[in-house]
Amino acid sequence: MDQKKITIAIDAMGGDDAPYKCLKGIEIFISNRKNIEIIILGDENIINDTLVKSKINLNNYKIINCINNIQNDDTANIILRNRKDSSINKGLEIVKNINNSGFVSSGNTAAIMILSRLNLGMIEGIHRPAICSLIPNKKNYSLMLDLGANVSSDPQNLFQFALMGYCYHTIFKPDLEPKIGIINIGTENNKGKEFLQKSADLIKESFLNKYFYGFLEPDKLTSGECDIMVSDGYTGNIILKTAEGMSKYITGNLKHVFVKSFLNKIAYSILKKDLKIFRDKINPANYDGAILLGVNGISIKSHGRSTPYAFSCAIERCYEFIKNDINYRIKNEINNN
Known part of the structure; x- marks a missing residue:
């Protein structure tokens, strides 16, 4: 597992002080790390402007432009109606389609839970996340x-x-x-x-x-x-x-x-x-970086008011869960018990 490339999809638009805190958090996390691809999701123009103005130095990353942004006060109906091109939904689609991947967001908790279940499904045998x-x-x-x-x-x-x-x-x-x-x-x-x-x-x-x-x-x-x-x-x-x-x-x-x-x-x-x-x-x-256990993929919720350092800790947790394949461990215990 250690030698395989790890992909981490990051919602750059969620939470307070976004996208700066997310991008700075990536910079803190990614220093001196190899074999990791970072996919940043959000408004491409705002992200690029922030990288330049804040002199944030990133490598081995790409940006996927997302035209919709889920707000913190959006209801479940609004989340489902606007989800298709949102940074949260696109990030979770990456986790669904790419092996050894995970997702991190400081955005709307309800949206992360709803869209994680819709995109990733549940681990077989687990009833609730x-x-x-x-x-x-x-x-x-x-x-x-x-x-x-x-x-x-x-x-x-x-x-x-x-x-x-x-x-x-x-x-x-x-x-x-x-x-x-x-x-x-x-x-x-x-x-x-x-x-x-x-x-x-x-x-x-x-x-x-x-x-x-x-x-x-x-x-x-x-x-x-x-x-x-x-x-x-x-x-x-x-x-x-x-x-x-x-x-x-x-x-x-x-x-x-x-x-x-x-x-x-x-x-x-x-x-x-x-x-x-x-x-x-x-x-x-x-201690930032709560994981939504039970869904069939790695989905991490960072605190909405997290600092860049806190956000980097959330990315670190995501990395550890991917590297150590926590869902394989859960599946194994479910099958054996």
Whole structure:
């Protein structure tokens, strides 16, 4: 796999500060890399103007002009009506038709999910897709899914989310046996909704039983006790957005405190190194690039407000998923269990 050419299709028009942040992110990612083709999708004139004005230096890339741009507030009907010539749709068509390829976008999440399913279909045996991302914890990071692909889920869905999370984990932490937890309001077996209890039973009846931690309360999400945290999409999305808001609140308040007085500024100068470590630990940019697991191709969602560095991290995740063929791993586990 390492020696085969990898193709990454990138929607240059999605999210804030596009296309600059996307193009700069490509530049950061592509430096010192070989055997990778980048296909940039979007308004060709705007893309070329940005490359020149911002002095962004890219190599081994091509641009595909796309006349339609899906907006963040577009409904499902508008997405389906305008999809044909959109940068998201064209990018996913590339993944469908080219081996060893993947797609990255900071655009409309609903559009990425809808068009990923339409273009790529589902992996045989997987019933629902799940958005999976990295979450920082005391030890390093955990995986969490589903973060919003589904409003509701049944026990079989959550079992499959756990299985796909396990396959993800084998790529980024191959030497560590993971602990899998289901997010619930309590740790006791009789706590929470019935579908969560049935999900736990399905995991216990499978090969994942040896990795099963049990139910995990939300206050333990960053404890590092679980490496894979499973949730229905509605709950997972609320948790994710709450965490993002708290991160902004904490960092914003710390900044305000340290400029409040002369003594506080001295304290900041003493703590500056440790504060940078803490800031980097909770910086969402380092964890950018959520994958839509379950679809039959690599589809990555970067945060709409991502920086160029964060976008480069999302491309890096896409590259790793292609190189390590995550969908082959999922198919293999589905067929063997």
